[in-house]
Amino acid sequence: MYRGREGQWAFILHRVSGIALALYLLLHVLDISLVMYGPDGPFNAFLAFYHQWPFRIGLVAVMAGVVYHAFNGLRIIIMDFTEWGVKYQAVMWYGVLALTTIIGIPVLVKVIPEIVGRA
Amino acid sequence: MAVARPKTLRQARSSYATNGELAWWIFMRLSGLALIFLVFGHIFMNNIQINVANVDYAYVANRFSKGWVKVYDSFLLGFAMLHGVNGLRYSVEDYFKNPKRRFWAKLILFSVAIILFVMGVMTLWAFTFEEMGNAIDALPHGN
Numbered sequence: 001m002y003r004g005r006e007g008q009w010a011f012i013l014h015r016v017s018g019i020a021l022a023l024y025l026l027l028h029v030l031d032i033s034l035v036m037y038g039p040d041g042p043f044n045a046f047l048a049f050y051h052q053w054p055f056r057i058g059l060v061a062v063m064a065g066v067v068y069h070a071f072n073g074l075r076i077i078i079m080d081f082t083e084w085g086v087k088y089q090a091v092m093w094y095g096v097l098a099l100t101t102i103i104g105i106p107v108l109v110k111v112i113p114e115i116v117g118r119a
Numbered sequence: 120m121a122v123a124r125p126k127t128l129r130q131a132r133s134s135y136a137t138n139g140e141l142a143w144w145i146f147m148r149l150s151g152l153a154l155i156f157l158v159f160g161h162i163f164m165n166n167i168q169i170n171v172a173n174v175d176y177a178y179v180a181n182r183f184s185k186g187w188v189k190v191y192d193s194f195l196l197g198f199a200m201l202h203g204v205n206g207l208r209y210s211v212e213d214y215f216k217n218p219k220r221r222f223w224a225k226l227i228l229f230s231v232a233i234i235l236f237v238m239g240v241m242t243l244w245a246f247t248f249e250e251m252g253n254a255i256d257a258l259p260h261g262n
Binding site: 018019021026037041043047073080 | 154167199200246
C-alpha cells in the first residue's frame with residue numbers, strides 16, 4: 001500500500017486542520033454573538049455547556065490544529081517564495097511537527113489540570 | 120464561469136480569464152501570516168492567561184468594552200473569515216465533482232459565512248439585538 005511521503009502527509013494534515021478550524025470559527029462566532037442577548041440571555045448557559053470536559057478536550061484539539069496549521073503555513077510560504085524551500089520541504093515538515101509538539105507540551109501542562117478539575 | 124465544464128486546457132484557461140484566483144492565492148499567504156500573530160495572541164489571552172472555564176458574560180462584555188479589543192477582534196474576524204471560508208471553498212471545489220452540488224455547497228457556505236460575519240461585526244461594535252431593533256425603528260421612514 002502506498003502511504004505517501006512527507007509532502008502528502010503535510011497536505012492532508014493542513015487540509016483536515018484547516019477545515020476543522022474554519023468550522024470551529026463559524027461556531028465560535030455564533031456562540032460569542034449570543035452576548036448580544038444581554039446578561040439574562042442564553043450566553044452563560046451556552047458557555048456552561050461548552051465548559052464540560054469533552055468540549056474542553058475538543059478545544060485542545062483546536063489549539064493543536066492552530067499551531068500545526070500556522071507553522072505548516074509558514075513552510076508553504078517558504079516553499080513558494082524562496083529558491084531553497086522546496087528542496088528542504090520534508091526537513092521543514094519534521095520541524096513543523098517538532099515545533100507543534102514543543103509548543104503543545106507546556107499548553108497541555110497548563111490546560112489538563114484545569115480539565116480534570118485540579119486547577 | 121465562461122465554460123461550465125472545461126474539457127481542454129484552452130477551455131480551462133478561458134474560464135479563468137481574470138487574476139482573481141491569483142489574488143486569493145496571495146491573500147491566503149498574507150492573511151495567514153497576519154493570522155499567526157492574531158490567533159496566537161487570541162489563544163494566549165483567552166486560554167493560557169486565564170482558565171477558559173471562567174469565561175462568562177461578564178468576561179466577554181468587559182473585553183468588548185475595550186477599544187483595542189474591538190479593533191484587534193475586528194481584524195481577527197475579518198482575516199479569519201476570509202481565510203477560513205476561502206479555504207473551505209478550495210475544499211468544496213476539490214471534493215464536489217457534481218457542478219450542481221458544488222454550486223449549492225458554495226451558496227450555502229457563503230450565505231452562512233456572510234450572516235455570521237455580520238453577527239460578529241454587530242457583536243464587536245456593541246449593538247444588542249434590542250438596540251438594533253430600536254435603531255431600525257428610529258430610522259426616518261420613507262427614505
